[in-house]
Amino acid sequence: MATLPLAEEELVARFGPHLNRQPPGGWNAGLDIDREVPTHCCFCGQQCGIVLKVKDERVVGFEPRYDFPFNEGKLCPKGVKRYLQGSHPDRLLAPLERDPADPAGFRQISWETALERTAAEIRRIQAAYGPNAFAMLSGVSLTNEKSYLVGKFARLALGTANLDYNGRLCMVSAGAANKKALGIDRASNPWSDIRLADVVFIAGANVAECAPITTSYVWQARDRGAKLIVADPRVTPLARTADVFLGLRPGTDSALMGAILNVLIARDWLDHAFIAAHTEDFEEAARAVADHTPQWAAGVCGVPAARIEQAAELWGTSRTGMLLHARGIEHHTKGVENVLSCINLGLATGKYGKPGCGVTTITGQGNGQGGREQGHKCDQLPGNRDITNPEHRAHVASVWGCDESEIPGKGLTAQEIVNAIHAGEIKGLLSICFNPAVSLPDTSFTAAALDKLEFYAVIEFFLSETAQHADVVLPGSLHEEDEGTSTTVEGRVVKINAAIKPPGEARLDWQILVDLAHRLGRGQYFPYGSTEEIFTELRRASHGGTADYGGITWQRVVDEQGVFWPCPSEGHPGTERLYEGGRFYTPSGRAKFHPVRWRPPAEEIDDAYPIWLTTGRVVSQYLSGTQTRRIGPLVEQYPEPLCEMHPQLAARLGVADGDLVRVRSRRGEITLPAAVVATIRPDTVFIPYHWPGRQAANQLTQRALDPISKIPEYKVSAVAIERLGPGRGTTDARDMSLEGTPA
Amino acid sequence: MSPLARRDEKVFVIDQSRCIGCKACVQACAECGTHRGHSMIHLEFADRGASTQTVPMVCMHCADPTCAEVCPADAIKQNEDGIVQSALKPRCIACASCVLACPFGVPKLMVEMNQMMKCDMCYDRTSLDLAPMCASVCPSQALWFGTREEFADARPGVLIDEFLFGRQSVRTKVLTVAREDGPLDVASGRTARAWQDDPFGLEESAWPGNAR
Numbered sequence: 001m002a003t004l005p006l007a008e009e010e011l012v013a014r015f016g017p018h019l020n021r022q023p024p025g026g027w028n029a030g031l032d033i034d035r036e037v038p039t040h041c042c043f044c045g046q047q048c049g050i051v052l053k054v055k056d057e058r059v060v061g062f063e064p065r066y067d068f069p070f071n072e073g074k075l076c077p078k079g080v081k082r083y084l085q086g087s088h089p090d091r092l093l094a095p096l097e098r099d100p101a102d103p104a105g106f107r108q109i110s111w112e113t114a115l116e117r118t119a120a121e122i123r124r125i126q127a128a129y130g131p132n133a134f135a136m137l138s139g140v141s142l143t144n145e146k147s148y149l150v151g152k153f154a155r156l157a158l159g160t161a162n163l164d165y166n167g168r169l170c171m172v173s174a175g176a177a178n179k180k181a182l183g184i185d186r187a188s189n190p191w192s193d194i195r196l197a198d199v200v201f202i203a204g205a206n207v208a209e210c211a212p213i214t215t216s217y218v219w220q221a222r223d224r225g226a227k228l229i230v231a232d233p234r235v236t237p238l239a240r241t242a243d244v245f246l247g248l249r250p251g252t253d254s255a256l257m258g259a260i261l262n263v264l265i266a267r268d269w270l271d272h273a274f275i276a277a278h279t280e281d282f283e284e285a286a287r288a289v290a291d292h293t294p295q296w297a298a299g300v301c302g303v304p305a306a307r308i309e310q311a312a313e314l315w316g317t318s319r320t321g322m323l324l325h326a327r328g329i330e331h332h333t334k335g336v337e338n339v340l341s342c343i344n345l346g347l348a349t350g351k352y353g354k355p356g357c358g359v360t361t362i363t364g365q366g367n368g369q370g371g372r373e374q375g376h377k378c379d380q381l382p383g384n385r386d387i388t389n390p391e392h393r394a395h396v397a398s399v400w401g402c403d404e405s406e407i408p409g410k411g412l413t414a415q416e417i418v419n420a421i422h423a424g425e426i427k428g429l430l431s432i433c434f435n436p437a438v439s440l441p442d443t444s445f446t447a448a449a450l451d452k453l454e455f456y457a458v459i460e461f462f463l464s465e466t467a468q469h470a471d472v473v474l475p476g477s478l479h480e481e482d483e484g485t486s487t488t489v490e491g492r493v494v495k496i497n498a499a500i501k502p503p504g505e506a507r508l509d510w511q512i513l514v515d516l517a518h519r520l521g522r523g524q525y526f527p528y529g530s531t532e533e534i535f536t537e538l539r540r541a542s543h544g545g546t547a548d549y550g551g552i553t554w555q556r557v558v559d560e561q562g563v564f565w566p567c568p569s570e571g572h573p574g575t576e577r578l579y580e581g582g583r584f585y586t587p588s589g590r591a592k593f594h595p596v597r598w599r600p601p602a603e604e605i606d607d608a609y610p611i612w613l614t615t616g617r618v619v620s621q622y623l624s625g626t627q628t629r630r631i632g633p634l635v636e637q638y639p640e641p642l643c644e645m646h647p648q649l650a651a652r653l654g655v656a657d658g659d660l661v662r663v664r665s666r667r668g669e670i671t672l673p674a675a676v677v678a679t680i681r682p683d684t685v686f687i688p689y690h691w692p693g694r695q696a697a698n699q700l701t702q703r704a705l706d707p708i709s710k711i712p713e714y715k716v717s718a719v720a721i722e723r724l725g726p727g728r729g730t731t732d733a734r735d736m737s738l739e740g741t742p743a
Numbered sequence: 744m745s746p747l748a749r750r751d752e753k754v755f756v757i758d759q760s761r762c763i764g765c766k767a768c769v770q771a772c773a774e775c776g777t778h779r780g781h782s783m784i785h786l787e788f789a790d791r792g793a794s795t796q797t798v799p800m801v802c803m804h805c806a807d808p809t810c811a812e813v814c815p816a817d818a819i820k821q822n823e824d825g826i827v828q829s830a831l832k833p834r835c836i837a838c839a840s841c842v843l844a845c846p847f848g849v850p851k852l853m854v855e856m857n858q859m860m861k862c863d864m865c866y867d868r869t870s871l872d873l874a875p876m877c878a879s880v881c882p883s884q885a886l887w888f889g890t891r892e893e894f895a896d897a898r899p900g901v902l903i904d905e906f907l908f909g910r911q912s913v914r915t916k917v918l919t920v921a922r923e924d925g926p927l928d929v930a931s932g933r934t935a936r937a938w939q940d941d942p943f944g945l946e947e948s949a950w951p952g953n954a955r
Contacts, residue, residue, distance in 0.1 A: 240795045241760065
């Protein structure tokens with residue numbers, strides 16, 4: 001029974017989001033602290049180093065961590081204010097059970113009751129409907145150790161095939177394309193290589209807001225004379241300074257990349273020696289774009305042909321170059337093809353395996369890189385192994401000490417799990433670190449699915465919009481309350497240090513899972529006494545796989561300011577730059593070109609829904625906002641979603657800056673203020689996605705998936721817009737009102 | 744370069760063209776021990792309707808601070824390092840003359856405290872050889888702190904410490920970056936690169952995908 005026990009407003013009144021604006025004790029409590037703990041920020045894949053200040057066993061502030069080489073003290077506003085998630089009034093401090101009769105909607109229960117009920121419901125559902133009728137959803141804000149443990153827990157304690165993770169909404173298109181073309185799924189380069197690039201090409205990545213520290217690397221390249229190309233439907237803050245701006249229509253990335261490849265071939269800006277020695281299937285890729293001329297692409301993409309030629313010339317004639325892409329090209333029903341079309345540009349010009357040369361995704365989530373290697377993805381086992389490969393299964397079974405037949409097969413992906421819940425095929429769910437009620441497309445469908453669960457247990461630190469549906473809430477740990485490792489955007493394994501212990505009755509996530517495994521009669525597979533013991537087992541489990549952590553120890557991670565995988569042995573230095581000497585990780589050792597012809601998105605504009613919608617992030621919020629919508633100074637920076645639209649579109653709709661508009665799609669509608677800005681295409685609007693319920697951009701998006709990566713097409717929807725009336729102020733007035741000091 | 748500047752002296756450089764508007768500086772400034780909870784940095788959109796350009800502003804620490812000159816209570820002092828400080832609490836009459844007079848628009852009247860407060864270049868940090876909070880965290884390094892030598896090694900452009908506001912010339916401790924040497928005429932506009940006037944090519948002659 002996973003319907004909301006009370007009205008959503010009542011749950012929000014009790015459990016938040018409330019805004020924490022000040023450190024414990026207030027601003028004037030002073031900073032005579034007890035200790036400083038070097039660790040990393042939890043809000044994004046860059047994993048910036050940060051020092052947390054602790055006083056009376058509470059995190060009370062931060063200090064820049066100048067010694068960590070990636071960011072050298074730099075932080076975005078999320079990092080600066082991350083400490084305010086601690087000592088938060090919304091923090092879950094004791095296990096809860098759904099109780100519509102309780103004024104709070106949940107009543108406090110003991111750990112014993114909570115875990116016993118959860119184990120009993122798991123057993124009941126699996127006995128009645130089969131093992132796969134109980135699913136688990138996980139997330140990559142978890143450390144490597146927790147990600148690994150979740151993978152093992154779902155397979156051996158729950159015995160379900162249906163485990164997937166929120167990386168399904170993030171990096172899977174890049175991961176699938178990287179594996180197909182290059183045989184490995186990791187950033188091609190350490191970020192220091194960006195400084196050495198003569199051209200930096202940013203495709204579908206709002207670097208300034210989603211990976212802010214990367215801005216400094218781009219500028220360091222430009223200070224050496226590098227040129228910057230940006231492809232984006234919006235003039236994002238970094239795009240504003242670009243040498244070439246390609247303001248393309250949503251859903252046309254592979255047409256743009258195909259046209260650039262077409263020009264590279266026509267003008268012979270190719271590295272023939274590299275193509276001959278280190279790649280295969282170039283001819284197929286070339287044939288596929290024979291008709292993708294810049295003139296043709298101009299019509300598809302809505303970008304002047306001359307600019308496409310200019311970008312091709314910069315990319316093709318520069319000795320070194322880095323192409324950085326992110327969700328802007330990956331959140332598509334052709335996300336994998338889009339990434340492959342970028343890889344083709346790198347391979348055609350030999351821009352791999354050399355200083356300042358590479359094509360890489362900018363991983364979005366905190367442990368987006370590491371989390372996708374440790375086996376809590378439905379098709380994966382540790383070491384980025386394939387759950388359908390008999391040899392891979394045998395290796396992992398030998399480390400786990402189980403029979404290979406005990407490891408379930410490939411399960412459903414995240415959206416497919418929710419679809420199966422909606423269809424009544426999956427009856428029970430355990431989730432951690434995932435807020436699908438906000439983050440999945442088509443939110444009314446997701447809410448209806450959650451309502452249908454017979455039993456839902458959640459491990460959480462705040463009562464997220466998804467956790468509001470739970471039958472049992474198990475209070476887990478915040479990032480700063482547990483230790484472990486995570487793997488950054490660069491492929492660098494770094495150490496997360498615990499600053500404090502979980503408050504109240506809250507427990508460490510891994511201990512909750514181990515306890516639950518014991519209650520499911522599978523405790524023998526989870527004999528851990530510490531987080532480091534989990535990492536030691538992870539090293540063995542990953543060893544021999546492409547994501548090989550075999551030689552990485554916690555001590556090395558600390559001593560060396562991180563170690564880059566693959567690192568097969570303790571004497572191995574780690575691998576900062578992949579593909580050196582043109583050696584790829586495919587069976588043939590050669591990189592593989594893929595033919596990519598542009599095809600339209602799942603939904604196109606028409607007379608009823610004549611405007612393109614694309615979604616994304618703002619700098620002050622992180623993902624579904626479970627944490628950042630509770631931090632006052634971040635909320636004040638961008639308090640509610642706005643609909644960005646061009647003045648020409650606004651004029652056609654009769655909308656003035658700040659007016660309230662209703663945006664409708666075939667899935668739902670949202671009412672929000674318009675921000676009339678000339679920095680977005682006139683045929684496209686943009687809405688950030690961090691908010692729940694009636695403020696959710698995902699009320700409008702659709703559940704169309706990439707056939708390979710199963711990522712939803714968040715970046716392209718067709719919408720209609722109408723003006724409702726005046727709002728509360730213009731964009732500039734809002735900015736002014738936010739300016740200055742938190743109260 | 745000012746003849747008084749020492750070779751190893753660290754300077755504060757502000758290059759607004761690199762600002763990405765993230766407000767890390769604003770948020771970090773409010774964490775500074777001497778004015779915790781209050782940010783002294785100004786950061787605004789230049790004209791959000793037209794551009795994503797944002798403009799961060801710290802105190803420029805003028806050699807002859809206009810704020811101090813106009814202060815009727817003689818409450819604004821400059822220390823031996825050239826740092827212009829917040830108004831002295833016992834003297835400040837919260838008249839806001841400094842707020843109105845500062846050519847860079849820096850001082851803030853904190854109404855609840857009846858006092859003018861402003862950026863003191865994190866004197867509590869710089870005196871301990873730590874970089875100011877804002878320049879420490881700035882992701883794009885639009886706000887930068889280091890020696891002139893380090894700047895010249897890393898970044899192009901000339902460091903400027905003189906600004907013209909109409910007939911008023913102002914020399915500052917905080918520097919900005921320009922392509923050429925000489926005083927920076929604040930009132931003279933500089934044209935942006937061509938595409939920025941028309942990011943989506945709407946004004947270009949007919950082409951097949953024009954979204955106009």
